[in-house]
Each structure stands twice: as structure tokens, then as C-alpha cells.
Amino acid sequence: MNKQTGILALTLAAGVLGLAGYAVANASRDAILQGYAQQAGVSSFSAAAGKAMFLSTNTTGKPETPSCTTCHTSDPTAAGKTRVGKPIDPMAVSRTPDRFTDPAKVEKWFRRNCKSVLGRECTPQEKGDFITYMSSI
DSSP, X not given: OOHHHHHHHHHHHHHHTTOTTSOOOOHHHHHHHHHHHHHHTOXXXXXXXXXXXXXXXXXXXXXXXXXXXXXXXXXXXXXXXXXXXXXXXXXXXXXSTXXXXXXXXXXXXXXXXXXXXXXXXXXXXXXXXXHHHHHHO
């Protein structure tokens, strides 16, 4: 089997298995989630809770950033913009496969954005739920 045939076979297999358009599991992201699970004392996270958090409007953070959707739009598969107009890649792992794979970046952005939107740092449970939601779409 040559390289092109192999790529075609993998693409067809992904389509048959219903994986087309979905992010493939990532060992780094899985390790980050496992760390949050240990910190939270849970064995799994809730995509529904992550979605609710993403879409929620809050009054405890900065008035100019009452929700994640302020910058990221209500569609995680769409690109967002910072308040000064700088583009932000889509949050959905299906659109930005390397999202949530660098532990230092994940912590940096959770710390900054949770404080801005919620007025506090996110809990390990919230972080795990959020990443689980973004990985599910």
C-alpha cells in the first residue's frame, strides 16, 4: 500500500466509524483531564455542565466580559475576537485540534479568563467539564 492509498483508507475508515469531523483523542489533553479529575476527586466530567458554563452570563467578573461568548461567540466551532479585535481560533477541538494540549497554556488561559468572566479561578471540575464540552463538538 502506498502513502496515498493508506491516507485514503484511513479517511474512509474514519468516515465509516463516524469519526469524520471529530477530534481524535490526544494524549496530552487526556493527561490534563486526568489531572483535573484527580484534583476534583471525580472519574468523569460533564459536557452538559461545560456547555452551561460556556453559555452562562455572570455578574461576578468584569462587566465587559460577562460570559465566555463575549469573545468566543456562542458557537464554539466559529472563530472569535478579543475585545480589541484580535482573532481567536475556534474553541472546539474539532476545529482547533491542538486546543487544550499544552498544560501551561491551558492553565494560563483558564486563570485569566475565569477571573475575567467569573471573578475567580475555575475549579478543577469546571475546567474538566469545559474541556470535555469543547472536545465533544
